[in-house]
Amino acid sequence: MTDSEVQGFVALDYVVFVSILLISIGIGVYQACCKPKQDTIKQYILADRKLNILPVAMSMTVSFQSSIMLLGNPAEMYVYGVPFMWQAIGLVLSNLFALCSIIPLIHPLKITSVYEG
Template sequence: MASRHSLLIVDYVVFGATIFISLGIGLYFAMSGGLQRTTSEFLVGGRAMKFLPVAVSLMVSFESSIMMLGYLAEVYVYGAQLFIALFGFMAAFLICRVLMIPLIHPLKLTSAYEGTIDAGGIKAVGTTAAQGGRLNFFNFDMDPTVRHTFWGLFLGTFARPSGLIFNQSTIQRVCSTPTLAAAKK
C-alpha cells in the first residue's frame, strides 16, 4: 500500500504529459518558421494579439498560487478587512485604463527600457529612500500594532497595480494589440 504522501502513477503521467505538451508546442513553433520572422513578431506578436490571450498572459505573470494561498491565510489569521484591498486594485486598474495605457500604447514599444529617464541611478534612489526612513506611505493610523487599516490597504493596493503597467511584461503585451481599444480591454 502506497504512503499517503507518495506520488501515484497517474501523477507521473499527468506531469509527463504536461512537460511533453509544453515542449511540443515550443518545438512546433520554433521549427515551423511560423510568423516570427522579425523582432516585432517575436516580442509583441506583430502587434496583432487579441485581448483575451494578452489578459490571461498578464494574469499568470503577476499572480501566483503562493499569493492566492497567502491571501486566504492572511484573512484566516488577521480577518476579512483585507478585502478592502479589492477597491484599491479596482481604482488602480481604472486609472491605468484611462490614463496610463493611452500613453503607452501609441509609443509602440517592445521594451520598457526604450527611452527611459535616468533617475540618478539605483544609488540615488536608495539614498533618497534611506533619508526618508521606511517607505510607509500615507499611514493615517498612529497605532503601530494595527496590521491593516482601511487607508493602508486601499492606497497600498492602488500603488501596486498602477506600477505594473510600466513593467516590461505589461508594456510588451499592451503594445502587442492592434488598437488602443484592444489594449484597454
C-alpha cells in the first residue's frame, strides 16, 4: 500500500465514531440523572450483591483480557507455533482449578477482595 492509497476518515467513519461517543455519554447521563443514588460503599462497589451473573461475568472477562494479550497472542503463536498452545491449555486448567476449589472457599466469606480478611 502506497501513501496515495491511504485514506483518512470518510463520512461513515465519522458517523460511527460520533455515535459511539454519544452512546457512552448517554449512558453516563442516564446513570447520573435517572438512577437512584448509591449511599454506601457496598451499594457503589458491590451493587448490594444483587447483580445477575451475566454482568459480573462480562466484567471479569473484560478485566482479565488486555489489549496487549489480544495483540500479542497471534504474534506469539506465529513465532512459537503449536507449543504456544500449551499456555492456553494451562490457563484453562488453572481457571477450572480456581473455579472448583478456591472460589467455593472465598465466596461464602462475602469479602470484596482476597486481600480483605
